[in-house]
Amino acid sequence: MVSIDEAIKAVLEHSNTISLEINLPLESAGNSILFKDVIAPIHMPPFRQSAMDGYALNLHEDTTYSLIGEVKAGDSQQPLLSRGEATRIFTGAPVPDSANAVVVQEKVVLKGENIVVERNPVKEQNVRPIAEQVKKGEVALKKGTRLTPAAIGYLSSLGVTEISVYKKPSVAIVATGNELIEAGKALTYGKIYESNSVMLKSALLSCGFDAISIHKVKDNYNETREKIRNVIAGNDVVLISGGISVGDYDFVGKALKELGIDQVFYKVNQKPGKPLFFGKNEDTILFALPGNPAAALTCFYMYVYASLQKMTGADNTLTKVTATSTSYFQKKGDRPQFLKAIFKDGKVTISEGQSSAMLQTFAVANALVQMPGELEEIKINDTVEVLLLPV
Numbered sequence: 001m002v003s004i005d006e007a008i009k010a011v012l013e014h015s016n017t018i019s020l021e022i023n024l025p026l027e028s029a030g031n032s033i034l035f036k037d038v039i040a041p042i043h044m045p046p047f048r049q050s051a052m053d054g055y056a057l058n059l060h061e062d063t064t065y066s067l068i069g070e071v072k073a074g075d076s077q078q079p080l081l082s083r084g085e086a087t088r089i090f091t092g093a094p095v096p097d098s099a100n101a102v103v104v105q106e107k108v109v110l111k112g113e114n115i116v117v118e119r120n121p122v123k124e125q126n127v128r129p130i131a132e133q134v135k136k137g138e139v140a141l142k143k144g145t146r147l148t149p150a151a152i153g154y155l156s157s158l159g160v161t162e163i164s165v166y167k168k169p170s171v172a173i174v175a176t177g178n179e180l181i182e183a184g185k186a187l188t189y190g191k192i193y194e195s196n197s198v199m200l201k202s203a204l205l206s207c208g209f210d211a212i213s214i215h216k217v218k219d220n221y222n223e224t225r226e227k228i229r230n231v232i233a234g235n236d237v238v239l240i241s242g243g244i245s246v247g248d249y250d251f252v253g254k255a256l257k258e259l260g261i262d263q264v265f266y267k268v269n270q271k272p273g274k275p276l277f278f279g280k281n282e283d284t285i286l287f288a289l290p291g292n293p294a295a296a297l298t299c300f301y302m303y304v305y306a307s308l309q310k311m312t313g314a315d316n317t318l319t320k321v322t323a324t325s326t327s328y329f330q331k332k333g334d335r336p337q338f339l340k341a342i343f344k345d346g347k348v349t350i351s352e353g354q355s356s357a358m359l360q361t362f363a364v365a366n367a368l369v370q371m372p373g374e375l376e377e378i379k380i381n382d383t384v385e386v387l388l389l390p391v
């Protein structure tokens, strides 16, 4: 059995970045990692822009200016202002080269053909300089940057339509168990609705991984082994759910052994998710996640997430913060524990139901409190370590 830190280290060590470049339309590249620097094809902004609705001025000593025209957003002609002249201007409109400041309209009084400003603005006030964000030919975003919505917007503002990113890993999910029935069908005695595959798929999608296939097998040794053999062949990552514990019908461990999968670790000193298996077969990474739904999802966020990030060129584990507990919690046993919790404004509330079978409390959680093994209780106002979930 390994510790949580040893498990994370081993997962990161064995998850190699997939150095394959793919080109994607920018609009579908959200959450991808840039494979190379993006060079700005234009200046941004491409021209001096007015930041306000008001008047562009060719400054002089006096506070009265003669009004000679108007420039609105999108206009491509430039009025020529002499000293002491002004033109009406609107936010986003090009500031004429002959103007050296913009004054907001609230600070201006109109007097016939003239305007009077409260006081003269300083040079370039309310003017967004050309190339303020980036110069044409400079690096707009560096290799390794994750394409957040803001990054997509920024590149789009530069006119970029296609982008080179790391290929994302393809992931196969294999749900095992005789008790599992697909939602939508009638539930008979002894059965439960299969939820891990849908949950894991949703977790993958929300982290930006969309090459997903779902497979289901009964608690049958040959079927389990052959299914795992097949999915290894075509995928970068295999997530197996259930069947990894010690019961007579838990066939996953035996199948992985017979398939010659290199075990990196089996069992982590943690609750939930102790029977987690992590291994490798040539270029395919395998996680056998415990079947208990909250254990499977906790292992996903703690280990699978880190592995997938590393494979796409990022180096992320969950963000860790400290927070003040608003709850009392008593731990049973000496395993370090991940507690479903709600984090807000530096405070964290530990949920009432912590069973590894329980998703009801996980469904409204946005964080996990990491409780060290030697700690027996968390008291109200104690400082605790909190892992923020990417939800």
Ligand SMILES: Nc1nc2c(c(=O)[nH]1)N[C@H]1C(S)=C(S)[C@@H](COP(=O)(O)OP(=O)(O)OC[C@H]3O[C@@H](n4cnc5c(N)ncnc54)[C@H](O)[C@@H]3O)O[C@H]1N2
Pocket (backbone or CB within 6 Å): 175, 176, 177, 179, 180, 192, 193, 194, 195, 196, 197, 241, 242, 243, 244, 245, 246, 247, 250, 272, 273, 274, 275, 289, 290, 291, 292, 293, 295, 356, 357
């Ligand atoms: N004698 C021991 N028994 C168990 C131990 C142990 O150390 N000694 N460990 C327990 C712990 S901790 C866990 S976690 C589970 C892990 O068991 P498996 O990975 O073999 O999972 P299953 O037995 O197949 O299922 C466990 C639980 O989860 C439900 N399940 C499974 N798959 C799904 C799914 N796709 N959707 C929804 N729910 C699912 C399943 O019905 C069981 O209730 O072992 C303990 N036992």
Ligand code: MOO
Pocket (backbone or CB within 6 Å): 270, 271, 272, 273, 274, 275, 290, 292, 295, 356, 357
């Ligand atoms: O390790 Mo288990 O996940 O506590 O139910």
